[in-house]
């Protein structure tokens with residue numbers, strides 16, 4: 303057995319003590335439970351014990367001085383598209399110059415631009431680029447991540463993307479879950495034939511993905527101008543037949559039925575939610591579907607933010623994710639997403655931290671093993687530099703705070 307002891311922790315934060323607590327909802331999100339002057343004990347990569355330093359009476363193989371830093375659970379980023387080819391800063395400049403989304407798409411921009419680039423890039427190069435992004439987010443404190451396909455848009459290229467995700471799962475130090483998003487946009491070969499493309503997703507892509515066990519979840523971009531709720535239902539029913547639960551993109555552009563199809567199909571999450579009605583919030587209230595908000599996307603696209611404050615006040619358990627992708631959110635910085643949630647969505651720091659850790663883990667189906675400091679969970683935690691309080695984390699919105707990062711009890715940076 304290998305034993306790691308972290309001592310001299312000024313604040314040990316993000317503790318959960320209720321066994322099996324899957325996520326925090328409503329008013330409970332305001333508690334990011336802490337103890338002060340603490341230690342943390344890790345046996346074979348899992349949290350074995352924690353408590354007040356004055357009660358400490360164990361020895362360990364490896365002893366780490368936290369140097370009065372705060373220890374908190376690693377971020378759990380439940381929505382990314384971080385396997386992609388190249389970058390799209392030209393669209394960013396075009397937008398500054400006033401071009402509309404439609405004009406940018408006409409000039410070859412948007413999701414199809416990324417699909418073209420991905421088609422021409424080797425799997426090895428795609429893997430190398432994605433691993434650089436993984437290194438970047440691990441250094442910023444992310445310990446669990448979801449990665450979607452959706453820049454292939456034909457069977458071969460969707461499989462190519464998901465095989466890259468499989469290699470990342472095997473090689474990266476953090477926990478990875480994968481999501482098949484063939485219905486991100488209609489692929490070029492099917493331009494003007496959306497229903498035939500949906501047939502392809504259902505009849506060919508999903509069985510091929512399942513045959514190689516390449517995806518844990520299935521996603522659809524269910525929104526105005528993309529896929530309808532009826533098409534979404536068909537695709538997620540097909541995924542369910544192969545054991546893939548749904549995590550869908552919904553109601554970014556319009557209140558167009560994404561929440562209803564997610565809740566009625568017991569989706570694990572419905573993400574974006576910039577356009578929400580009161581009825582949508584009611585639908586989510588008694589469901590197991592995680593409402594996941596992506597504040598970085600609203601920031602970068604200069605669009606309205608999801609009404610996360612209203613959702614929490616209504617009792618929902620909101621998760622925050624980055625949406626790391628080359629078009630709408632070229633950043634996987636979860637600390638910045640937490641700051642945005644505080645500044646732009648009026649979340650309390652404790653609410654935003656719960657949303658980015660435990661509730662993010664829930665939105666990946668991982669919260670029994672990740673997302674909080676709890677005995678038995680995988681020892682994924684960040685040791686910060688000394689900080690005056692937890693609120694300092696979102697307050698100092700560009701200040702790096704990571705002193706060290708441990709994943710499964712091993713130091714990764």
Ligand code: NIG
Pocket residue numbers: 412413416523551554599625627628629630631
């Ligand atoms: O989650 N909303 C849909 N898809 C991505 C953006 C994709 C892109 O522009 O490449 C998102 O924001």
Ligand code: FE
Pocket residue numbers: 381382383551625627
């Ligand atoms: Fe997304």
